[in-house]
Amino acid sequence: MNKLAEDWFEFKGWKPYPFQRNTWKAIDKGFSGLLNAPTGCGKTYAVWFGIIQDYMKRRLSSKKKAAGLHCLWITPLRALSKEIFNAATVVSEDLELPYRIGLRTGDTSASERAGQKKNAPQALITTPESIHILLAGKGYADFFKNLEFVVVDEWHELMGSKRGVLVELALSVLKYLNPQLKIWGISATIGNLDEAEEILLGTQHPKATLIRASVPKKILIETILPDTLDKFPWAGHLGIKLADKILPIIEQSQSTLIFTNTRSQAEIWYQHLLHIQPDLAGVIALHHGSLGEELRQWVEQALHDGILKAVVCTSSLDLGVDFRPVDTVIQIGSAKGVARFLQRAGRSGHYPGATSKIYFLPTHSLEILEGTALRYAAFNDMIESRIPYIRSFDVLIQFMVTLAVSDGFNADILFEQVQTTHCFASITRDEFNECLLLITQGGKMLEAYDEFHKVVLENGLYKVISKKVAMRHRLSIGAIVSDAMMQVKYLGGKYLGSIEEWFISRLKPDDNFWFAGRNLELVMVKDMAAIVRNSKKKKGIVPSWMGGRLPLSSYLTDAIRHKLNEAREQVPDREMTFLQPLFEEQSRRSYLPEENELLIEKIETKEGFHVFMYPFEGKFVHEGMAAIIAYRLGRIQPFSFSIAMNDYGFELLSDQEIPVDEVIAQQLFSLENLSEDIAGSINTTEMARRKFRDIAGIAGLVFQGYPGKQVKAKHLQANSGLFFNVFRDYEKDNLLLRQAYEEVYDFQLEIVRMRRAFERISGHKIVIRHPKQLTPFAFPIFAEVFREKFSNESLEDRMNKIKAQLTKG
Missing domain, CATH: 3.40.50.300 (P-loop containing nucleotide triphosphate hydrolases)
Structure with missing residues (x-):
């Protein structure tokens, strides 16, 4: 029984949930674990009271004041750190506990940080980046030597990002310093909860438990x-x-x-x-x-x-x-x-x-x-999984310099520590040595440049001895990268506006796209500018904008396909009943597909010959799919395509009829040679070049600037672009270069999900229809083509005119 918790809950007029009592018992028995409970059910108190009960028990049994940091509480947001701090402080004040709580984020003053270092609180609430800054300080081992608990809040949020890798690496060192360290994660529901526990605690953890709250959350x-x-x-x-x-x-x-x-x-x-x-x-x-x-x-x-x-x-x-x-x-x-x-x-x-x-x-x-x-x-508990990052060598290289800035590290010991993480479980000693080579002499290609000789080997320890290198590194710690915007300029220099870099990176020279009401041809990408000229072609790709970057998740698309199947059965449902006239219109003009069918519509308008396909797989998958289908059709005969897509389907538009029948359609969605066709149809090199800029920044190859004097994005891109070209031309097996391509395939192209979509569709019945006019499914994709040609007002006028014509049909 946790008397502190029971007394405080009674004081508040609350009754603990079974999962809270189970967590208190597990912590009391020395377990580490992952706690999963719905939002707003008291997860924080479930872990917090276990920790302070442990502290008070130890304090009473030792009959002397326990010194040093007892608990490290990691959160992904500053606002959340402050909220946890306030909640924990109220508990200590209500119960008059000798348990001091500190808060350390980017907003914490230098004097307060110095005070925390000199006289550590019992608990420190902080962010992943702040922990690494602590690890970059001299004597960090003394600061953490009495640490008993690490709590990672909102672990599901951190796990799917490189900030999660920061946490994994920090834990590997803290566990080495404190073999009996107890680690607790707090998570909302995700699809891969067991994997989340394993990544946080490690596969070899002697006492680990997963506690799921059975609190009904309506x-x-x-x-x-x-x-x-x-x-x-x-x-x-x-x-x-x-x-x-x-x-x-x-x-x-x-x-x-x-x-x-x-x-x-x-x-x-x-x-x-x-x-x-x-x-x-x-x-x-x-x-x-x-x-x-x-x-x-x-x-x-x-x-x-x-x-x-x-x-x-x-x-x-x-x-x-x-x-x-x-x-x-x-x-x-x-x-x-x-x-x-x-x-x-x-x-x-x-x-x-x-x-x-x-x-x-x-x-x-x-x-x-x-x-x-x-x-x-x-x-039906169709909750998405979070995909963890693996083999993020940019974060590892940064971490090596972090430890070298502080007290230095022994390579053999660090290699063993790093291998215990999920991210680097597969790292070889040769790969680890390549990272060492990069921080000591710039790798194989940059050894002639002194600025990349950051770390030296002294008495068996890798250390940073330059104060300038140490200061620059401390300012660069972290794995958060911002989305960059690219200027769109004519060859003559006239500025048209800005567009997201990730969109431009998918284009090849001579590709056309709509922007600022103009049809433009990409001439080249130079630094952070897309150099263009006007095009007389009528076809062009429609830009995707911020917010459109998030595609529908695989579970949500599964659910949509299922509900769409129910539309044929006219299942009573408020939304489905309301949408029934739309479904009936789709059936009348074309066809309403079942779950195991792919609908393809071939429509001719004054704009040209359209082929609409409806996989219902989300915008990212459709963007890749459309490029591959266009590439495969181009092998049948030369085509000039305009491509548009939304979360439900995509369109290929050409000025000549597109030969798609059931046999050809099956071939278009074949898994055969899919990897080669992806490489041939999508500009993965330019995408990897853009991804490499972020990787180079995290790894410290390019310095991103001092506070208030950040290096301009175009200079960062130019510098990282030089490295990318050098590695691509002379060191094709470079770890960071390989990582850039892997991240493009795993995260930007969602290659695994796209392959599954091709596999699913290859076993489906293909239904081809030839509507005389646009259908309810086709119209929203068709409308995307006009989005960049018109302002919002004139776009609405244009769409209304087209709809008026359609409703006559």
Whole structure:
């Protein structure tokens, strides 16, 4: 029995859940573990009280003050760190415990950090980056020598990023310093929970347990439906028009979070809600990552104090900050994934026993399908897995220099430590030695340049002896990289605007794309600029924009295909009943596919010959698929294609008829030579070049600048581009070069998921139809082609004219 916890819960008028008591018992018996429980059920207290009970027991048994750091609590967000700090401090004050808690993030002052180092608190709440900064300090072993516990909060969030690799590497050193170290992870539900536990604790952990809370968390999902159904929808045309329907929801709720997928979308909704309801002034706020720290903190505190009625936000408020007054959540547009949607739903009713209420506001008619698909997926526990990074040598190289900056490291010992992590379980000694070579003399190719001779070997230890190198490295610690924008310029130098680098990286010279109302041909990519000229061709690729980068997850697409199959059976369901006229229109004009069928539509319009395909696999997979299908068709006869896609399907448009019949279609989706066709159809070299810039930054090949004097993105790209070319031309087996290509295939192209999609479709029945006009499924993809040709107003006019013509048919 945990008397501290029982007393405090009784003081608060609460009753502990079984999973909380189970966690206290496990910690008392010396176990490490992963705790999985729904949002808002008291996961923090389940672990926290186990830790402070352990401390008090040890303190009483030793009959003297326990010195040094006892617990390290790692969180992915500064805001979450502060919330945990506040919650833990309240416990210590309520129970008058001699247990001091410190907070260390990027906002912590230098004097406070120095004080923590000199007189360590019993618990330190911090971020992955701050731990590595501590490991870069002299005497870090003394600072951590009495450490008993490490807690990793929101482990599911960290695990799917290189910040998770930072945690793995830090734990490998802390476990070496403290063989009896207890490690606890706190996680919301993910699809690969067992793997998450194994990655955090390691396969050889002697006493490990996975505790799952059986707390029923009721989630109510309600789709906001328009007054009338648009049978020919297009992305974005509906959302803001439903703004009037959320005003009563805001009014009847104590406070509401309104989630959008992008910062620009958040700004638009915030302004529009104020425009249509001026009375919201003073009680509605905006929160996203580009806002200043002071403003974000004010919004978080105002939410906590119940001052605000509504906050329009992005993923900046996804994670477990405890805003208890929030009782309603609204999701604008597709959340793109089941776990993300449920995470946001859990922001409401964020306390034990409460019901989470979330409204889904679709931005076009077909998105209404996602409302019912999300309910189906949630009911059937279709929760996405987080893919962990493996063999992230850029992070390992950074970590080596971190240890060299502090007290130095023994290569043999560090190699053994690194091998215990999931990320580097497969590392060979030769690969490890290549990393050593890179930090000591710049690898095989850069040894002539002194700036890459960062680390020296002294008395068996690898150390940094240059103060300049040490200072630069401490400023560069971390694995967060920002998305870069590229300028679009004419050959003559005229500036047209900026577009996302990841989109440009997929293009080859001579490829055409629409931008700023013009059809442009890419001439070349130079530094951080896409050099273009006007094209007389009528075909071009439509840019994908921020927010469109998140594709539908595989589980959500599975759920959508399942619900679409139910549409044929006319299953009673609020959303499906509302959408029935659209499905009937699709059937009348073309065909409504079953789950084991792929629909292909061939349509001729004045724009040319269209082939629409509907795999329902998400935008990223469709983008790769479309390129491969176009490449394979090009082997039959030469074609000039324009490609467009959305989350439900993709389009190939040509000025000549595209020969697709059932036999050819089966060949187009064949798994045979798929890897070669991917390499031939997609500009993986340019994509890898862009990915390499981030890798080079993390590994320390390029210095990203001092605070307030960051190196310009174009210079970073130019410097990393030089290294990429050198490695590509003279050292093809370079670890960082190979890593760049692997990350492109695993994360940007979602190669595994795309291969599964080809495999699934290769066993499906191909249904080809020849509609005389655009269908409800085809229209939203067709509309994407016009998005860059027109402003929003003229685009809507154009779409309405086309829809008017279609409804006559």
